[in-house]
Amino acid sequence: MVEGLKNVTEEVRSSNKGSKELHLAENVGLATKEKCHKRLPQVIIAGHYKSGTGALTKFLNEHPQIFACLESGDIQFFNKFYISRGFRWYRNIMPCTFKTQITIEKTAHYFLHPKAGLRIHDMNPKPKIIIILKDPVTVAASLYAMWREHKHYKANEYLFERMVTMFEGTTLQINPFSRIIQMCSYVVPMQRWINLFNRTQLLILDGNSFDKHPLGSLMKVEQFLDVKHFFNMEQFVYNFTKGKYCFRRANKTVLCLPKGKGRPHPEISAEVVQMLTDYFKPITKRLFEIINQTFPW
Template sequence: MAATWSKKQKAFLLLLAVFLMLTIVGRLSYSKQFHGLLCAARTFHHFVTSDTNGPVIPNEDGVTFWTENGKPKKSMPRKISGAKAENIQRQIKLKKALKPPKPSKEIRIELATGGKAQRLPQAIIIGVRKCGTRALLEMLETHPQIAACGPEIHFFDKNYKKGLQWYQNQMKPSTPDQITIEKTPGYIIAPEVPELVYKMNKNTKLLVIVREPTTRVISDYTQLKEKSTSWLSKATFEGAVLDGNQIRSSYKAVQISIYVKHVLNWLKYFPLSQMHFVDGDKLISNPLPELKAVEKFLGMRDVISSDMIYFNATRGFYCMASEFNTKCLNSNKGREHPYVSPELMNKLQDYFRPYNEKFFKTINQRFDWP
């Protein structure tokens, strides 16, 4: 007859099995538990034998003791001496020495943008108004080493209080091998600007594009008459440039065309070697030689060639095309000039001639002006 188990016997066997399982699990984790107990005992011993009322928090340089109110006291050094202490200090110093330095904000930006960052300009087209500054900038943009800022910023003559960081933020992102450039034709005539540019970077390269002074005055008058709401909008060209029978020297368009006066102000701060003068008349009729001269002045690679230049009969201007960019002047360029009598043309040319001669001698360069 088969033996039968009572409920009490079954319960006893179940408890025995559970006890055996707990015993096995306990033995497997014994080493970890024992290690934890040793650490707890060591900490308790340190707490009891110390003169503080709180636990200790070890760090790499020492032990921080905590007061009853939870605020830390001054860290105290570990009680380690001899060769072991020296070895620990050497390891700490080595760890700090091998830790790479945190990159600057500029470097982090360059890494995030593939090497591009906004930089202060290394070159500036400072003038002259109505001589082809826009054409020069847009033609230069076809060169892969040029990072040109499109709009006129007027930082040094109108927005200087906004600071250099604001100025830098207006620049087109560029790589380290590119030249950041901006143009503001008003810089050349502003008396305070040369010193401010020098303070920013005394090595800044300056580009000045000029045209025959009388032609420039006519072009300036044409634009001002179109946009002005003053008496000039109703004045004829003759009425604007003449005061009786004499040239109105106070007329701003006339003042701007006296190039030598403005250049001498810039030469107080920058050597002539950092200034390059572009013939604006030739840039219109034969741009390649002028662009190659600028390319050399800025230290750029020999890229611009005759294959990149073509004449746009519809616009009436030369255009630039390359694998990097294509640039043509806007259709609003080339406004129709007013009629100017030969007598007034001669009078204006006679007025500017002595100033032109001083200008040629100052810059050691001549232009084909009457």
């Protein structure tokens, strides 16, 4: 064993993060005496809910230069544990990496949280932020499906239409105070992120496009993070049961999303779909104006 490699590999083993770190530590260790360290993330995947953050994180973690914190799903540090646990705890749950590698943390709730972006900025004013968004009608249905399964917000008691509409006199209309509707109205939270960070620090992806063609979105991330091109079309296998792509590793094992992903959406009447589309149209138009991008929603 090359001098210095023993310490490197032992430190990686002690992190208990699996074979990827050990494999890369051995390869890096052959050329350097550098030890891997737990580092605060340079990249944050900040959301949004039900837009592909989980798949994006898991796929990016397959890149040899990228290590995602996969400790326990969403970490929720900047929205939930910022005060109670502190940066020592946060750093300690990160994967062990070398200077040439990138640490990523993902929490879908950061996008909506009023203080998450500011807290990230206080940690590091120059991080890379990735935000992935799907069209709001799809996200609304997906949120309801998730809540119904977990019996949250009475979604198991009420139909989707009941949760997103209200009567104004005798006229049925979208309820702007509905939690689902508010979570799918992207303009205010997006404006917060744009006010906090330079636009070059933000990569905003179309979650609908990522679902259908993950390679294109992953190549945009590679360019954004200035890492080597790794992903190719042969790595992606379509799971017809879930309607989602899986990742085929070099050893032929296949990484698919967990059981809870790809839930069936509720049946929604054509009338309510049109009402939702009409309601979100001006909101989406304003979103595209402030991000200076458009998606085919």
